[in-house]
Amino acid sequence: MKSSMASIILAASAALAAAPGGARAAYPDQPIRIVIGYAAGGTTDILARALGEQLGKQLNQSIVIENKPGAAGNLAASYVQQAKPDGYTLFMATVASHGINPALYKNLGYDPVKGFAPVSMVASIPLVLIANPKLPAKNVEELAALCREKPGAMNYASSGNGSPVHLAGAMFAQDAHVNIVHVPYRGGALANTSVMTGETQFSFATLPAALPQVKAGALRALAVTTRERSAQLPDVPTVAETKGFAGYEINTWNAIMAPAGTPPAVVEKLDQAIKQAMASPELVKRFQGEGATPKTSTPKELAAFVDAELKKWAGVVKSVNIKLD
Numbered sequence: 001m002k003s004s005m006a007s008i009i010l011a012a013s014a015a016l017a018a019a020p021g022g023a024r025a026a027y028p029d030q031p032i033r034i035v036i037g038y039a040a041g042g043t044t045d046i047l048a049r050a051l052g053e054q055l056g057k058q059l060n061q062s063i064v065i066e067n068k069p070g071a072a073g074n075l076a077a078s079y080v081q082q083a084k085p086d087g088y089t090l091f092m093a094t095v096a097s098h099g100i101n102p103a104l105y106k107n108l109g110y111d112p113v114k115g116f117a118p119v120s121m122v123a124s125i126p127l128v129l130i131a132n133p134k135l136p137a138k139n140v141e142e143l144a145a146l147c148r149e150k151p152g153a154m155n156y157a158s159s160g161n162g163s164p165v166h167l168a169g170a171m172f173a174q175d176a177h178v179n180i181v182h183v184p185y186r187g188g189a190l191a192n193t194s195v196m197t198g199e200t201q202f203s204f205a206t207l208p209a210a211l212p213q214v215k216a217g218a219l220r221a222l223a224v225t226t227r228e229r230s231a232q233l234p235d236v237p238t239v240a241e242t243k244g245f246a247g248y249e250i251n252t253w254n255a256i257m258a259p260a261g262t263p264p265a266v267v268e269k270l271d272q273a274i275k276q277a278m279a280s281p282e283l284v285k286r287f288q289g290e291g292a293t294p295k296t297s298t299p300k301e302l303a304a305f306v307d308a309e310l311k312k313w314a315g316v317v318k319s320v321n322i323k324l325d
Contacts, residue, residue, distance in 0.1 A: 035080050077115075104324045115260050130195065
């Protein structure tokens, strides 16, 4: 009898080990962490928490958001890359971690391609060119003209050196052929406040962060940086609509990735669960309310997208000659 019971246990164990991709049959049977590289309260944090709430319902499991800010997201990316590849530690990747940073930093601490298993795109987030309402410039053309009239006297704020906001301003200066001063702050909120108070004249802010102040009249929206106009600001043109800026486009984004080596069956289950979560009207409304456009992809599509982003931003960083240690 004991021998038969032992045989049954061994057979069950073998069947579990032979599950597709080595995945645990009960996945997920414990809470899942989504690690983000920024402090609580920012756009990435807000979107991650909204996703986590719906994803938890799809997987019937708790989703914990873990904030590990530092080094423009590099610390969090490195942490997740080194985590056990079992599907219980995920990363909310951004245009910084898997687009810009590899071109800026010599020692990333992670490999954006080999260190991760792409799961799904989550959101696309435009930047918006904002200005102090008292600034005598109501569109991109007038802002460029004002910068030419006052070379070296116009300041633009950013959320930090090497951030998408920093590069957006550098690209604007390059396309407009102007000399402007970059003033980095410790985060987007401080950068936006500096524009509102007149400490700086303009900035390229994430739409979710700037939208409330724009609607309140504390900031003036001159243009959005995406190829198409934003549904949240339909009357605000794109930068590319201005003569001389035809190729101008910056789109920030968020995606879910797992550590490299995560079983394909687990990646597939996460991908399908994310798609179901993203189809929730509640989540769509929440994302759009934050100025973000919900988006999903297959793991293969996300891998191709990241490859294109890495090449694109390497070219941008080289063209505007920005270097960070």
